[in-house]
Amino acid sequence: MPLSIVTADITTLHVDAIVNAANPSLLGGGGVDGAIHRAAGPALLQACRRLPESAPGIRCATGEARITPGFELPARYVIHTVGPVWNGGTQDEPMLLERCHRNALRLLRQHGLRSIAFPAVSCGVYGFPIARAAAIVVATLRDELGQREPLDISLCCFSENARATFQHALDTEPHPGRPFSAT
Ligand code: AR6
Helix, strand or coil, X not given: CCEEEEXXXXXXXXXXXXXXXXXXXXXXXXXXXXXXXXXXCHHHHHHHHHCCCCECCECCCCXXXXXXXXXXXXXXXEXXXXXCXXXXXXXXXXXXXXXXXXXXXXXXHHCCCCEEEECCCCCCXXXXXXXXXXHHHHHHHHHHHHHCCCCEEEEEECCHHHHHHHHHHHHHCCCCCCCXXXX
């Protein structure tokens, strides 16, 4: 299955790259970011510090992505992206969330990698409503999968609620290029 759901701690996954829901400093935080830094070990923070700043304290603007090794993680790489903070949908949050996922896949392809796991970017501290996020993410990833060479994408859910929400999106979002129902 090129696009599937897994309920897991993302730090345990044996994939080419896991995605981190980071903040613009890339210097760690809570949630999945904290878990990834703990599991990868201190070399991850050192690698993040070495990434260039585009402005003081900004190593990755919202919607962009950066790649580092995975160090002590089972995943070979970490692709750090910064999701939008939910502001009622008034500040291009859906477009920025889409951009996070497209930019992460662009880095994956540039590095010749194939398997990737995404957490529910922006759906924790950043407050993006998870059902809306799931619809955007599934539509974006299906569009990406339809366009280019095959990838193996996992949506990594940390709770049963998140899993059910992403499963609903998988069941209801249309497949680009494929009719909804065969006639
Ligand atoms: N594995 C998979 N998913 C997880 C894990 C885990 N180990 N831990 C949490 N989640 P969040 P955000 C889920 O808050 O909303 C950080 O401080 C979690 O249940 O980690 O993008 C950063 O530094 C939720 O569904 O990311 C930023 O400052 C999802 O991951 C800020 O939080 C994302 O929740 C980013 O906020």
